[in-house]
Amino acid sequence: MERFSNVIERENPGCFIREFSSFPGFINGCSYRLDFAEGCQFNCKYCFLNDYLESPGKILLYSNYEKINGELKEKYEILKGKTVSLGVLNDSFFPLQIRERIFKLSQIFKRYPEITFELRTKADLKDDLNRIAELPDNCSIVFSMNTPEINKKMEKGTAGIFERINSAENLVKLSQRKIGIVFDPIIYYPEFLNDFIKVIDSIKNHIPEEKIYFIGLGFLRLMPETYKKILDDEEASDLVFSSRFIRGNKDKAVYPMAFRLKIYYRVIDKILNLFKKVNIRFYMEYEYVPEILNLKKVSQEDFTYAGN
Numbered sequence: 001m002e003r004f005s006n007v008i009e010r011e012n013p014g015c016f017i018r019e020f021s022s023f024p025g026f027i028n029g030c031s032y033r034l035d036f037a038e039g040c041q042f043n044c045k046y047c048f049l050n051d052y053l054e055s056p057g058k059i060l061l062y063s064n065y066e067k068i069n070g071e072l073k074e075k076y077e078i079l080k081g082k083t084v085s086l087g088v089l090n091d092s093f094f095p096l097q098i099r100e101r102i103f104k105l106s107q108i109f110k111r112y113p114e115i116t117f118e119l120r121t122k123a124d125l126k127d128d129l130n131r132i133a134e135l136p137d138n139c140s141i142v143f144s145m146n147t148p149e150i151n152k153k154m155e156k157g158t159a160g161i162f163e164r165i166n167s168a169e170n171l172v173k174l175s176q177r178k179i180g181i182v183f184d185p186i187i188y189y190p191e192f193l194n195d196f197i198k199v200i201d202s203i204k205n206h207i208p209e210e211k212i213y214f215i216g217l218g219f220l221r222l223m224p225e226t227y228k229k230i231l232d233d234e235e236a237s238d239l240v241f242s243s244r245f246i247r248g249n250k251d252k253a254v255y256p257m258a259f260r261l262k263i264y265y266r267v268i269d270k271i272l273n274l275f276k277k278v279n280i281r282f283y284m285e286y287e288y289v290p291e292i293l294n295l296k297k298v299s300q301e302d303f304t305y306a307g308n
């Protein structure tokens with residue numbers, strides 16, 4: 001993989017680990033975040049970094065990362081049993097400088113086995129699978145998935161969907177570790193459900209059920225600046241605006257709740273038919289939604305079928 005030049009290093013004068021600031025009444029896939037870098041060269045068209053950072057494609061990597069050990073020590077009692085995301089403001093494995101930093105950080109993470117560090121990616125991992133397979137067990141590798149249509153129109157530069165499934169399959173074979181799969185953002189267009197079924201069937205055919213720890217779901221949420229950018233992009237707007245949005249919190253455009261529930265029912269039904277015991281995780285959703293969907297809480301972040 002190439003070493004990108006658009007990466008700068010600087011000290012972080014503040015703290016690295018923070019509680020995930022969801023709105024009250026919302027659930028999110030991770031309870032805490034560890035921001036060791038900011039920016040992402042993938043430039044996905046729906047990415048909230050368009051609103052959050054001045055130059056989203058420029059990467060700032062924090063040079064004083066060793067300070068993270070002290071913070072983990074100090075916050076250990078709070079963080080025990082929780083998931084900390086390292087993929088909020090960046091992809092966890094792209095570009096090379098970020099990937100190398102993850103390998104260094106993993107030496108710190110292995111001292112805290114009761115904390116899960118979530119590494120989430122859309123990158124092509126095939127060149128480095130052997131090293132990634134050796135990451136400590138508490139590094140949870142999470143593959144972002146979507147339909148090939150969304151990938152083609154919204155995530156240029158990332159690995160293709162079937163390449164990601166292939167990397168996930170090979171990683172599981174090499175390391176015997178469990179992985180996570182996340183569909184976020186779900187963008188609804190007329191053929192979405194058929195395309196989703198092809199992807200989830202392929203995951204089922206390539207990865208043993210017991211090796212998938214959770215499948216996460218999150219619907220598209222568009223911040224104002226990102227919304228405007230999509231309006232100006234013919235290819236993306238055809239896909240995104242084939243459905244209706246309403247204004248949610250923080251002025252985000254979101255799908256109406258009744259619509260989200262309709263899609264959740266179909267998607268979760270398909271997932272639980274294929275993967276009987278997998279956990280379901282939600283990204284930025286009202287906390288009452290799992291119960292409506294007949295799911296019960298099994299951990300801080302996960303839900304499972306509640307039965308009849």
Ligand code: SF4
Binds near residue numbers: 040042
């Ligand atoms: S990979 Fe993630 S962080 Fe990077 S641009 Fe896409 S959504 Fe944003």
